[in-house]
Each structure stands twice: as C-alpha cells, then as structure tokens.
Amino acid sequence: MEYLKYNEYKSNLLSQTRNSVKTLNLLNNSVTFDYLRAAVPEKSIKKARYFIITGNGDSYCSALASRPVFENTDRSNTTGMVPGVATDTPRAIEFSRYYNTYRGWDQTKVAQYMLLAISVGGSTSRLVESIFRMNAIGGQTVAFTQNINSALGKAGNYVVDINTPECDQPAPCVTSYQASLFAADMFGLYVGMVKGFLKEEEADERRNAALEYVNSFGGRVVDGIEKKAFELSCDWLEKGIEIMDFIADGPDYATAFFGSAKMVESFGGLTTIDDTEDWNHINFFNRQPEKSGTFIIANTSSPAFGKSLETIDTITALGRPLVIITDTNEDI
Template identity: 30%
Template sequence: MGEQLEAYLNQARSLAALVAAEADGVAARTRLLLSMEEAYGIRQIIITGSGDSYFAAMAAATSIRAWTGLPTTAMVSMEASRYIDHGRPPLAGRNRGLLVISISNSGEAARLVEATHRLRRLGAITLAITADKASRLGQAAEKHLEIPIPAAMPAPGTRTYVASLIGIYHIGIRIAEMLMCMTMDHAEALRRELKNTHVALLEAVKASEPIAAELAKKWASASRMDCLGSGPSLASAHYAAAKLVEAVGIHATPQDAEEFHHLNYFVDDPQDVPTILFAPSSALSHARSLELVDALDQLGRPKLIVTDDSAYCGSQDALILPAVSEAFSPIVHTVPAALLAAHLADLRQVPHYRGHTGPWRGAQNAGLVRNSKIELPK
C-alpha cells in the first residue's frame, strides 16, 4: 500500500507546480474561444459534468454568476442530457443564447457526451473542457478548451480536478471581460490571483500533511463522515466526500452548511460522525459557519475546520490554510481533502476504488460511466 499512498501524496504535492505551469497557457487559449457576437448573445450559462467535473462546475458557478451577471447553473450530466431538451426538435437558433460548458478530463463520460450532442442540436453554444479534443466529448462540442496535463501516478482525481477548475475560472473571467462587466485591469488581476494560488497550494501542503496524518489515526475506524460548506465551499465539501468514498470506502455525505441544521444535525451517535467544515474567512457564509461550529460542539462531533481565520489559530480542531479569495478557495481546499483520504486509505490498508474487484468489478476501465447507452432524439 506504500506505493498507493506515495502516488496520492505526490499528486497533492504537485498541484502548485501544475497551476504555475498551466495557468497562463489556459488563459491565453480562453481568449480565442468565443467571438464578441457570441459572447454578447449569451443569456444563460450551464456548466455540466459528473463526479469531480460537476464539483468543478459547482465551485465556479457562483463566481461566474457574480462576474458576468448572467444566470449560471451547475448541473449534473443526467439533468443536462435528459431534462432540458425533453426531446424537442431544434428551434431555429432560438436557444443560441444558451452557453453549455461540458467538463470531462477523459472526454468519454457517456452521459456528458449525450448532453453535449443534445444541447448542441437544440441550438446552444457547446464548449468542452477536456484533456483530449479527439475524445467523444471533443467531437460532440462545437468549441474546445483542451487542457492536457502531464501524466502522474494514478490516484483519485486531484490534478485533473484542479486543471478543470483553472479552465472554468478562466472562461468565466474572459466572458465577463468581453461583456465589459469588469475592466481589463480587473480581469488581469483575477488571472494573476488565480495563478498565484500556486503559492497558497505550496503552503497548504505544508500545513495539511501533519494534520491529515494525525486525523487519519483518530478517525481510522469511522464508517460515516459529513463534509460541509456553502457557496464555492460546498463544492469543496462534495470533493472531500468523494475522495473519502473513492479512496477509503467511507460513507461520506456532502451537505450545505445551512441545510445541515435541517438534516444531518439529527443523525444518531453524533460522537461517531467526524465532520469536516470548509469555512474560509472571506466567505459570505462565514458568520453562519461560526454558528455551525457551536452546533457541532454541542453535538460532541469530532471535527476539522478548514479555514484561514486566525481566530482559530491554536485550536486542535482547525487547519489554518493560506488566505485566498472565496472564489478560488476550492483550489486550495483540494489539498487537505486529498491528503486526509490518502492517509486514511493507507491506515485502513484498502485499495482505491475497492480495487475494481468483487462487487465493484463493473467499474473496471470506467465501464459503468463510459459504456452507458447514448440516447439521442431522432
């Protein structure tokens, strides 16, 4: 299991170099994606994907909505493929005001390929973010932002997730700039800030590694966990829960920090349900997160507060990360999520994805995702 652990740790440690190396190139390529006529015709943006790609959509949707002023929705691929067009025929360009951004590193997820075909047929502008323009998704989409990243030892999606985040953020910045919703200077400042998250990623690894290793020992026997956040940090909660499921096999539940008070607050045996709360100090939801910490204490839940709030310095329940804007916090949150999952899997001596064996053998070569029948209207 040592090789598995090292591969996963190295993915997390490599994120800073990845962002530093790729950000400028991705920014340059986004400038060529849309014409001014196309940009000014956009009336709605849907960002769609599955798994980590959907979490990347969630992470960026609120910021793109704020930057552009356009209705922007993160949508799972099943909804995008089956519940938008409802089999309607093309409507002579009336849907050209819809921009659909489809995210998939492999470009082979069947439901996303289907969604892109169907919505392009409906009249939408379709734009794929993928590592492989020649993939089925690349062929289905009208436009492409290709982000091929250097290969690394296999581990639950980490580098690919951050690459998707870089891509979708840059697209949002460019659209806002084209629509003059922000000045060129503001757009360039955001691009610099996005690239400079590589510094925060380096510091996040240093801060997270010892805490993740220690928490793994304390939480090694847990069978349930909750991951909480709001706004962009809800995407971080989803990502963290996904890594705990994929790498460790723990039943981990992501939940909005507000909704927690309505739902998972009431589960039995709260002392046996470790909880991770993503709570950057710059978040619009930060005051509510502080109240949530009190609720977790009253429940007696073991917890980790992932924050940059210096008020928590010295707390044994806090992981203090470098401060970045709320918009880009999901990039930095990737580090503790991956490191904790890596150490837990190693301590429990379990293979990632259950080794794709036994009852999980159907997932070999992503067969359950890639081989699903693609249904297109006649």
C-alpha cells in the first residue's frame, strides 16, 4: 500500500500540534495571576472550601488533569505534598442531573462550593445547566470560555476568558484543550496563593517550570516525536491495526483519555480508555491481540508506576503492538 510521504502530510490537527509551544506562551501572557485576581476576586476564593470542576469531551480531560493542582500544592523539592482544597471532577451530566440528588445538599455548606465549568465555545447545554444548578443552591460559579458572551459566560457569576488561538475545525482540536488546561492549572495555583498554601513567588516558580517544560518540546524534539508517530502509523496501517486501547492512572488518565478522543475524531478508529487495574480485568481478554494497538502512559512519579510495569509485561506477552509514553529511558 502506498502512503503519503512524511513531508507531504498536512492536517489541521498536526498544524495545531506544531504550534503548541507558541500557543501556550501566548496563553501565559493573557492568563496571568493579575488577570485571575480581576476575574474572580480573592474574597470569593476565600469563601470557597469545596471545588467542583467539570466539562465535556476535551474540556472534561482538562478538568481531570487540573485536579491535582487544586487538591495539593507541592511546596518543596521532595515528593511531600501539602493539603490543598477538596476537589471533585464529576462529568457534566452527572453534576447537572445526579450530584447529591439522593442525599441532598448540606444547607450549611452550599455557599462554600465553587463550580468551575469549562467550555471553550460556551454553548454546551449540560454545562450551562450545571451552572444554573449551582447558582440555584447558593454556590459560586466560574465559566471558563473563549466566548464570554455565550450562554455559559452569561450564566456564571464570574468568567475566565480563555484567549485561545482560533481552531479551524471543531474536531479534532488541540488548542482548546491546551487553553482550558493551562487556564485551570493557573487558577489552581491562584487558589493556592489565596488560601495561603503558596507564596506568589512560589506560584511564579511553578508557572515558569511549566513553561520551561513546554518550551523543551520545540524544534527538533517535536520533529523527532512527529517522525516516530508517522512511521508508527504507516506500520499499523500496513498491519490493519485500527482498534486501540489507551491505559493510564491518576492524572495521566486525562492524557490517555484525550489521546483516545483524538484517534476517534481523526479517523473514526475504535478506541477504549481504562486504568491499569481494570484493563487487566477486561481488555486483557480481547481476541486478536496482534490487531489491538496499545498505548500506555507510565511516568516514574506515579504511585501506580509499578502496576504500569506489570501491565507492560502482560501486553508484551500477549503480543500486542505497544507504545509506551514515559519519562524514563527506553529500557523500560
């Protein structure tokens, strides 16, 4: 079978990926801590003791990925963590229709809740409904959107403007996820400052560290990853691999979820997403393992890293085509 050559391949998704470093640096200039102070006053943050972050699709991935920034703030160079604020990440349909429906809300605490609803476009019905619900019970609401005059923007008590470079097509899209995740992460650091878990210079250090990491993927690094991905896609197409599993734990689950979504949106492939434990209970039994492409995210900082290594051994023994995304060396 004849395929496009590497330098001939073009797509909206690829273009956005190549511009990721530029996009995130632009966002850093707009979503500053001073901006967040103006958007959501410190007195409102001090009032909030329970945070709920939700979204749909890519935005839900942003909610999942940003949760650790709210729950814990690392104030040292060790792995020790300092308690942050209680944070939950229900799906939008779950919050809007089911959350606390059976046990009811504690009326002495409802004013201490703050809902963060993420939607770049701002027109997602269940998110608007979620904000209406939180407003109705007496909690606070913040809309994260690029369209501040949207239904979501108008419904929230406060609005964080996600100044995202325009996306040519609604899907597959990368910039909306990058923007919403960056804004949510910076808001989490802002909450940490207001709550007294972080000094402003410490929050700035974390912001700069995030940018340093982002900038490390410029130039030859992203070119190398892109070439590997292109070669892999040609190999899997040749072998007829269009079924893919994505496996990860904790915050990395959000990354796996997002990657899985891009596969579906890009070419309509059949994908699943699971954690390392459940994958070994379910997808382990899939027939034709040689036709099941498998991606696993295994970072050494994860408490589940050991389980990831066990799962890698299992996948290899099954003869599945495997891609390992990790922060350690290739000997894994």
